[in-house]
Amino acid sequence: MFNLLINSLRDFRRTYKKYLVFEFIYMLMTGFIFVPIIAYVFNRVLVAMGSGPLLNSDIFKIALSTSGIIGLIIISILSVIVIFIEFGVLIVISQKNYFSKNISISEAFITMIMKTPKIFGFGILHLMFFQLFLIPFIDLPISSSLIENINVPIFIRQEIYSSYILTGLYIAVFLSVIYLFLRWIFTLHYIIIEGKSTLDAIGCSLVITKHNRIRILLKLLLFNIFFFAIGLTILSAINLIPSFIDIDRGAYFIENYFITFSSFLTYIFVLLLTPINIIFLTRLFYQFNRKQGVPLQDNLATYKSGLLLKLEKKIASLLHRRKILVFLILGSNLLATFFLSYSVNENIIYIGRNVLIAAHRGDPINAPENSLSSVRKALDQEVDFVEIDVQRTKDGVIVLNHDIDLRRVAGVPYNVADVTYEEISTLDIGYRFSEEFHGERIATLEEVLRAVKDKARLIIDLKPYGYEPALAKKVVELVEFYDMVEDCYIQSFDNSLLEIVRNLNPDIKIGQIMYFAAGDLSTLDVDFYAVEQRMLSNKFIKSARRKDREVWVWTVNNEEDIKEVLRYDIDGIITDYPGRVQEIIGFHL
Known part of the structure; x- marks a missing residue:
């Protein structure tokens, strides 16, 4: 476990810039392209149903309408594609890094575009189900769009908690979801790295995790506890700095600055949470394969776009030469955010007075x-x-x-x-x-x-x-x-x-x-x-x-x-x- 942890952190140190850039760019892409498309499809579904906004229990009318079911299937497929590409790019980068090979972001992205057709077929239904496990762990506009309004109303929660039978059923469902997640956890690795179909990939994941469920769970928990501990330590240390400043007004000003700065670091931390877990799982994937006697070799063929590769290199070269400019832009943005936050925090005592x-x-x-x-x-x-x-x-x-x-x-x-x-x-x-x-x-x-x-x-x-x-x-x-x-x-x-x-x-x-x-x-x-x-x-x-x-x-x-x-x-x-x-x-x- 210690070697796995150290090697994962080394991989992360070598590639974290790529992950940050990709996650940021892909977040913009989903926000400006995929989310509007999904919103358009959903609104067309409501028009086809002859319905206005669906409120409360009326949402179930979608499942009772042919056009509603078709619309939900289209939205689910689009969501699967978006999430598949994001996780796929992260897996491709981590896999090549495992074999000490360099790969550009554009190459990993084009590779996933080329592999996307493999998920179509009967197996996509399984991926639709699997994506429900993945949505809460990604930081994309599409994930917030999909789960933003999904919640269990208070009166339903109260009914669940007031009944031992319903509480037991709720716990059973929750544990079943965790079980399936652990058993299917390497499905995407088999699809992307080994080129298997969705159903075959699920079967291979079931085999490799058969006697490793508890081990996978414990390793994931320990790894994330360690990662969170590092992040929490850094953020706590930053937030403690203002306490050493004696001047009251200066202390308040500095405190607000560090609140803003720690919020910025928290955002970066969340953005990197998925990539670092993908790195860890990729190493775990090869570790389990090695124990089963599978020879370790790089079976992942990648695809390139000369135009995108040139563009990526030009942007990288420009950023490298203009490091000072980049830092000035980021610094200005952080200062602007700080002054806005400072203004809000200064007046926060008034929030709610007119409520x-x-x-x-x-x-x-x-x-x-x-x-x-x-x-x-x-x-x-x-x-x-x-x-x-x-x-x-x-x-x-x-x-x-x-x-x-x-x-x-x-x-x-x-x-x-x-x-x-x-x-x-x-x-x-x-x-x-x-x-x-x-x-x-x-x-x-x-x-x-x-x-x-x-x-x-x-x-x-x-x-x-x-x-x-x-x-x-x-x-x-x-x-x-x-x-x-x-x-x-x-x-x-x-x-x-x-x-x-x-x-x-x-x-x-x-x-x-x-x-x-x-x-x-x-x-x-x-x-x-x-x-x-x-x-x-x-x-x-x-x-x-x-x-x-x-x-x-x-x-x-x-x-x-x-x-x-x-x-x-x-x-x-x-x-x-x-x-x-x-x-x-x-x-x-």
């Missing part, structure tokens, strides 16, 4: 959720908004309740839409919470509107569990009757309900609740997005701002998550703990 706070279901920590007592306790905390869930009873009364039925809050198996208000009004939703709230009844929207008027605003979440058009119409009527059009936001998972509200009263702000989205959200006619935390990204925020739409995040409760979402230019936070948010954003200052 609005909505009490989720009133104050569910100190009173039964969605109850009148819960709403009043939220008002006592001086929140900007109180967020409530509403449904329509069988006889048309709008009441507060989150679930489709009353099991959780009142212990009865009735759906709200199937019973009258008279029947609901006799139920006690307080005794399960505490003796203090014994006798607490289910609140009506009218009661809440009267309670919050002139004290706070409301976010009314329409639950589409029955009588949807009538629900939307009645809520709008009540908001108008109590003259609270300016003080009420209406949100829902169901966009058709929001369309009804818009048609009834365009002055009421409406918002789309999302935990997943695909397609062009600008086509939605809404005033704000209410998103799950994992959907947040700078790209998403910028897109919302271009359409002058607010961004609210739900349901953010622990301190770490609150600070995380405040890094973004959001408008509001929906939380069970308004006090925590108020403390972090300086509410009492």
Whole structure:
């Protein structure tokens, strides 16, 4: 293991410049060429389906549509090609370096272009599956595009964690994925170096890893721990330097510079993470082959392009002669980044001061959720908004309740839409919470509107569990009757309900609740997005701002998550703990 580690680091030292240049150039290529192509294909799929943006569970409609399935296959094939070429170039460079042979970046790239047709056929389905393992480990725009909006919603995670069976199943799936990854880990090496078909390459990888699974896992873990330890040591040492500066203002200035510099080094570190692992795996590949008695020889034929080779040499020669100019450009860029970072860090204390706070279901920590007592306790905390869930009873009364039925809050198996208000009004939703709230009844929207008027605003979440058009119409009527059009936001998972509200009263702000989205959200006619935390990204925020739409995040409760979402230019936070948010954003200052 020690010799393998040392030799891998020696290989890396000899070739790290090539890896950096290639990764940077290929990142630009994917960002300007491949990602737009994939985005175009996906948008054409939505057009063919006759659909606008797909929200939340609507994403599964793609799998139920012929055009959707075809589009997904095309996108998967394009993704396989992009990832295959990137990993392939890294493998070619590391393989030639293993045999102490020099190879240019353009030669490695052309070689992979020529080898790409080999992956087509039945075996490409296996590569599509294999790429799911590789995407999280690469630093390309395509990887972020593919996984940016893929997340497990909070309520699904809670369901998994609350069930021993689901948790066990989740762990079993996770371990199965790790197992397959370890067994297929040399598939690309066999395709590229030995020229085998995809299926044959998978078979060879299964053979070579048959009795080496634990060994491969341990070696990969130890190697990456060592690599991360080096990086962490360097970054920690850099971040400690400002502590030795005594002048307060100078220390702050220098500290911000070193924060920026360490961020730059972190980016380089991440960029080199994949290449150094490819170097390690290539050496491991030949080590296992040697133990099986396979003679070590260079079987990899490469292809050249005279034009690209000349261009690469000219650029290399220019950079070599203009080292000072290159360092000046990099230094200027780093200084510009620093001053921007310095400006941001100087004002970071103000981030979030204008963020609005909505009490989720009133104050569910100190009173039964969605109850009148819960709403009043939220008002006592001086929140900007109180967020409530509403449904329509069988006889048309709008009441507060989150679930489709009353099991959780009142212990009865009735759906709200199937019973009258008279029947609901006799139920006690307080005794399960505490003796203090014994006798607490289910609140009506009218009661809440009267309670919050002139004290706070409301976010009314329409639950589409029955009588949807009538629900939307009645809520709008009540908001108008109590003259609270300016003080009420209406949100829902169901966009058709929001369309009804818009048609009834365009002055009421409406918002789309999302935990997943695909397609062009600008086509939605809404005033704000209410998103799950994992959907947040700078790209998403910028897109919302271009359409002058607010961004609210739900349901953010622990301190770490609150600070995380405040890094973004959001408008509001929906939380069970308004006090925590108020403390972090300086509410009492």
